[in-house]
Amino acid sequence: MVLTTYLLPLIGGILLGLSAIWLLLTLGRVAGISGIAWGSLAGPDRGWRWLFLVGLLLGGLLTHTVIGQPLPDESIAPTWLIAISGLLVGIGTRMGGGCTSGHGVCGLGRRSPRSVTATLTFMTLGIITVFIMQNLMGGRG
Amino acid sequence: MKAWPALISGVLFGLGLTLSGMSDPAKVLGFLDITGAWIPDLIFVMGGAVVVTFILTPWVLRRQAPLMASAFSLPGKQLLDRRLVGGAVLFGIGWGLSGYCPGPALVSLLYGYESTLIFCLAMFAGMALEGKLSQTLTGK
Numbered sequence: 355m356v357l358t359t360y361l362l363p364l365i366g367g368i369l370l371g372l373s374a375i376w377l378l379l380t381l382g383r384v385a386g387i388s389g390i391a392w393g394s395l396a397g398p399d400r401g402w403r404w405l406f407l408v409g410l411l412l413g414g415l416l417t418h419t420v421i422g423q424p425l426p427d428e429s430i431a432p433t434w435l436i437a438i439s440g441l442l443v444g445i446g447t448r449m450g451g452g453c454t455s456g457h458g459v460c461g462l463g464r465r466s467p468r469s470v471t472a473t474l475t476f477m478t479l480g481i482i483t484v485f486i487m488q489n490l491m492g493g494r495g
Numbered sequence: 496m497k498a499w500p501a502l503i504s505g506v507l508f509g510l511g512l513t514l515s516g517m518s519d520p521a522k523v524l525g526f527l528d529i530t531g532a533w534i535p536d537l538i539f540v541m542g543g544a545v546v547v548t549f550i551l552t553p554w555v556l557r558r559q560a561p562l563m564a565s566a567f568s569l570p571g572k573q574l575l576d577r578r579l580v581g582g583a584v585l586f587g588i589g590w591g592l593s594g595y596c597p598g599p600a601l602v603s604l605l606y607g608y609e610s611t612l613i614f615c616l617a618m619f620a621g622m623a624l625e626g627k628l629s630q631t632l633t634g635k
Contacts, residue, residue: 363536366515367543373507375551380500382561387598392622402501409502413509414602426519428608440614442589444621450582454596463548472583479587484527
């Protein structure tokens with residue numbers, strides 16, 4: 355299982371990095387998905403953002419059709435929890451100015467102190483939240 | 496500004512998220528579950544991505560301008576503030592509740608799962624709400 359445990363995640367990660375570098379090199383933009391998603395609805399310069407999102411879906415389609423990787427299972431979390439989760443992610447990423455991609459992948463590459471702070475903070479809170487859900491709330495579903 | 500390079504960037508990003516396992520919320524939760532049945536895979540995703548950006552970003556930013564736009568559009572803020580940390584706290588909690596962050600959630604819309612659709616709708620509602628909240632709080 356070396357291929358799925360180490361190699362595919364590593365290849366996937368390198369592709370994410372190259373995607374961010376390509377966007378910075380050609381258009382001078384940060385590949386932060388929360389910012390691109392919100393900007394595609396609310397921002398100026400919507401064109402490139404829509405193209406990015408179309409590409410995002412195309413990339414996923416390639417993985418699961420041409421490359422033939424099986425689809426992941428649907429989340430087992432109850433609907434209300436999914437909705438609260440989405441709401442918090444939406445509020446939090448706009449308030450904090452980025453998510454795993456903008457702060458994590460791009461911001462760490464720029465050595466941005468704000469992004470280092472944000473990444474350490476959301477990783478820590480993610481770990482604490484999972485710990486509480488697994489150990490104190492008796493797991494999910 | 497030309498827009499087509501964003502399509503290539505999006506395809507690479509979508510490939511990266513799905514090949515790596517980031518679009519599997521169970522795997523993401525397993526990665527965050529460091530005291531339980533920890534799934535280490537996703538360290539290689541973050542690691543691979545950050546090594547690439549860490550090495551190549553300074554090289555790109557040495558240019559006067561990007562190849563197909565007049566200037567780099569980078570976040571101007573440098574200072575750490577409450578909004579940054581507060582936002583990251585809320586985001587981290589939301590991420591830990593479902594295993595979805597924005598990129599994986601959006602690419603997972605492909606799978607046609609109801610939960611992914613609900614997550615994305617709630618996420619956009621949260622984004623809209625945040626703008627309104629801030630406007631109310633700052634009086635602007």
